[in-house]
Amino acid sequence: MEDFDAAIIGGGTAGLAALKQLANLGRQAVLIEAGKDTGTKNVSGGILYSKKPRHGKVFNAEDVFGSSFLAEAPYERKITKYILHATSGNKDYSIDLTRAHEYQSNYGCSVLLNKLISWLSVVAEESAQKFGGGIVSGVHVRSVKPEAAAEGSRMIIETDELEPFRCKAVIAADGVNSETAVMTGAREKFSQTELYQGVKVIVKMPEQIIEERFGIGPEEGAAHLFAGDVTLNHIGGGFVYTNRSTLSVGAVYHMDSLMENPAQPSALVDALIRNPVVSELLRDEVPVKSEVDKDLPKEEQLRTRFAVSKMVKNWTELRDAYYSPTGSQKMIESGKYKTREELKARLDSIRSDLESKYSTKFVSDYVELEYSAKLVPDGKRCMMKKPYHDNVLFIGDAAGRGVFIGPRIEGLNVGIDDAVRAANAISRALDRNDFGKSMGEHYSQSIEESPFTHDMREIDKDYLKIFLEATRGVPKDIVGQRYGMIFRLMSSSTLRGLAVGLANILGYDRLLPLVESVDTYVQVPMEIAEKMGRSVDATYQPTIPSLADRIARLSYDDDRKSHILVTDPQSEFIKKMVVLCPTACYSQEPDGKVTLQHEACVECGTCSKGTEWHHPRGEKGVIYQYG
Ligand SMILES: Cc1cc2nc3c(=O)[nH]c(=O)nc-3n(C[C@H](O)[C@H](O)[C@H](O)COP(=O)(O)OP(=O)(O)OC[C@H]3O[C@@H](n4cnc5c(N)ncnc54)[C@H](O)[C@@H]3O)c2cc1C
Numbered sequence: 001m002e003d004f005d006a007a008i009i010g011g012g013t014a015g016l017a018a019l020k021q022l023a024n025l026g027r028q029a030v031l032i033e034a035g036k037d038t039g040t041k042n043v044s045g046g047i048l049y050s051k052k053p054r055h056g057k058v059f060n061a062e063d064v065f066g067s068s069f070l071a072e073a074p075y076e077r078k079i080t081k082y083i084l085h086a087t088s089g090n091k092d093y094s095i096d097l098t099r100a101h102e103y104q105s106n107y108g109c110s111v112l113l114n115k116l117i118s119w120l121s122v123v124a125e126e127s128a129q130k131f132g133g134g135i136v137s138g139v140h141v142r143s144v145k146p147e148a149a150a151e152g153s154r155m156i157i158e159t160d161e162l163e164p165f166r167c168k169a170v171i172a173a174d175g176v177n178s179e180t181a182v183m184t185g186a187r188e189k190f191s192q193t194e195l196y197q198g199v200k201v202i203v204k205m206p207e208q209i210i211e212e213r214f215g216i217g218p219e220e221g222a223a224h225l226f227a228g229d230v231t232l233n234h235i236g237g238g239f240v241y242t243n244r245s246t247l248s249v250g251a252v253y254h255m256d257s258l259m260e261n262p263a264q265p266s267a268l269v270d271a272l273i274r275n276p277v278v279s280e281l282l283r284d285e286v287p288v289k290s291e292v293d294k295d296l297p298k299e300e301q302l303r304t305r306f307a308v309s310k311m312v313k314n315w316t317e318l319r320d321a322y323y324s325p326t327g328s329q330k331m332i333e334s335g336k337y338k339t340r341e342e343l344k345a346r347l348d349s350i351r352s353d354l355e356s357k358y359s360t361k362f363v364s365d366y367v368e369l370e371y372s373a374k375l376v377p378d379g380k381r382c383m384m385k386k387p388y389h390d391n392v393l394f395i396g397d398a399a400g401r402g403v404f405i406g407p408r409i410e411g412l413n414v415g416i417d418d419a420v421r422a423a424n425a426i427s428r429a430l431d432r433n434d435f436g437k438s439m440g441e442h443y444s445q446s447i448e449e450s451p452f453t454h455d456m457r458e459i460d461k462d463y464l465k466i467f468l469e470a471t472r473g474v475p476k477d478i479v480g481q482r483y484g485m486i487f488r489l490m491s492s493s494t495l496r497g498l499a500v501g502l503a504n505i506l507g508y509d510r511l512l513p514l515v516e517s518v519d520t521y522v523q524v525p526m527e528i529a530e531k532m533g534r535s536v537d538a539t540y541q542p543t544i545p546s547l548a549d550r551i552a553r554l555s556y557d558d559d560r561k562s563h564i565l566v567t568d569p570q571s572e573f574i575k576k577m578v579v580l581c582p583t584a585c586y587s588q589e590p591d592g593k594v595t596l597q598h599e600a601c602v603e604c605g606t607c608s609k610g611t612e613w614h615h616p617r618g619e620k621g622v623i624y625q626y627g
């Protein structure tokens with residue numbers, strides 16, 4: 001049986017940071033990832049932050065992947081504008097939260113996980129190989145157990161694809177639906193009160209049109225958050241983030257409120273897209289092919305369809321290149337076009353041919369590229385109190401860690417910080433040949449010292465102050481008596497200090513129903529929008545793809561054997577999945593029983609609590625292109 005110093009389960013941002021940090025420390029580690037390639041199973045919003053807390057130290061991506069991280073990593077845009085929108089119908093009131101986004105931050109940049117993780121993998125693997133480690137993808141870990149009953153004994157890892165192997169320590173970075181946590185008995189599956197469900201679509205938009213639309217420069221990015229009626233009465237909100245030449249548009253809602261008031265996840269994204277502020281942000285020019293004349297001979301019909309498809313593809317590619325400085329440059333360097341003007345002339349001529357010869361219309365609409373979904377652990381409710389078990393250390397989503405407080409959405413950076421602390425604890429244990437409780441306690445203590453743990457536990461009065469200052473323009477009497485009184489109380493720094501001090505003594509748990517409620521996420525924003533908002537009229541109706549179309553566009557390597565087993569097809573929980581599964585894998589039969597067809601599953605984990613749930617076997621299941 002092969003032996004390693006350390007094994008990491010899961011190749012998301014957290015797992016890869018752990019692999020790189022272990023290599024930085026000169027340790028041998030192997031990372032096992034279920035996806036065919038790393039980055040094909042991961043979903044985020046996502047803004048990757050680098051933080052500089054006033055008290056304590058956090059480990060950022062550049063601490064692990066090197067000081068040239070920002071210069072080399074394929075991030076999308078540095079977010080320089082952060083806007084919160086309160087919505088009601090066509091009314092919109094926006095609040096500039098850029099200062100809150102910059103709070104204790106070096107930077108926050110938008111990322112697409114497939115691209116970022118591919119890069120992290122290359123860098124981490126290159127380092128890991130120097131010490132006899134590396135990445136093995138397409139392998140699903142199905143069992144993690146100690147070799148013997150003795151404290152600190154080695155761990156045996158079994159997979160669906162490889163021979164079992166042995167290691168001294170394990171890092172579980174297998175995400176929110178961590179099977180390692182459940183199979184080792186480290187924790188139970190997260191409950192609905194501890195989770196959010198995130199659903200996202202990637203929208204295509206040429207680079208310079210993004211910059212024009214969002215009022216940003218080539219090196220800048222914007223993040224827009226949405227609360228109010230777009231939530232369809234749920235606790236959470238919507239977001240639109242600018243990437244280089246795409247937008248990430250998504251909705252993240254608390255599972256509790258979804259269980260209480262079930263809504264199809266794709267319908268939640270649709271509600272966001274239909275909001276006039278959002279639809280105007282997504283608006284682009286889209287060619288609509290006309291029907292081919294059915295009276296023409298079959299061959300002629302086919303020829304026409306083929307010609308139109310080819311021209312539309314050409315037009316789209318040229319347009320993307322024209323609206324991108326690097327794209328235009330490449331076209332000119334290739335010798336195809338001498339100048340940007342020439343490129344534009346060709347673009348116009350294809351368009352004119354499409355219009356005149358083939359009756360193609362160019363309309364305002366938007367284009368979706370990918371639909372995705374994933375659960376998000378609400379760190380303040382579910383971070384593991386004891387983030388280790390035997391020789392296994394839990395990090396990132398697997399440990400239920402993340403700072404999700406109002407507009408603060410941070411899971412990626414928290415996982416990276418955890419990864420460094422876990423790798424350091426393993427390295428120390430290897431030096432001392434002292435694993436088990438001693439290693440776990442050392443890691444636990446390091447996690448306790450992380451400023452992120454503090455943020456998951458207590459209200460940060462400085463952040464609150466910045467948030468309240470941003471909402472200064474909202475008269476206190478328009479948000480109802482209860483919240484008006486709270487706003488007034490909070491505007492005095494002395495009273496705010498006392499209130500936050502008291503709240504932190506009482507504990508976050510007691511305060512959460514007041515801070516996170518339908519009132520705060522829906523009613524108050526709606527009141528603000530109705531009374532103070534500007535009217536925004538949509539200039540077009542977005543053509544939103546059906547769920548079936550969204551699923552059809554996804555790639556899968558189907559495992560004929562289902563990775564999910566429904567144990568009680570009559571339970572109230574499973575009946576709710578008929579609505580809450582993002583890809584409608586559940587349906588209810590006339591006899592009331594619920595059945596599952598797993599083929600379209602995107603492995604979000606929403607149904608996990610009421611089923612026997614595993615990730616698919618290695619390489620199988622959904623394959624995200626963007627993430
Ligand atoms: C819609 C949405 C928006 C978000 N927005 C933000 C944001 O703006 N900023 C931010 O910081 N965070 C955001 N988050 C949270 C952030 O994306 C997560 O916290 C982060 O991606 C978790 O990383 P991870 O490495 O812990 O887990 P994951 O990325 O889930 O990685 C786990 C990996 O483990 C693998 N795996 C699982 N089980 C096994 C097994 N048994 N064997 C082998 N491999 C296995 C999986 O295939 C996967 O690759 C958002 C999340 C969502 C869903």
Ligand code: SF4
Nearest residue numbers: 581601602604605607
């Ligand atoms: S079957 Fe379960 S895990 Fe799969 S997409 Fe539906 S809810 Fe998510």
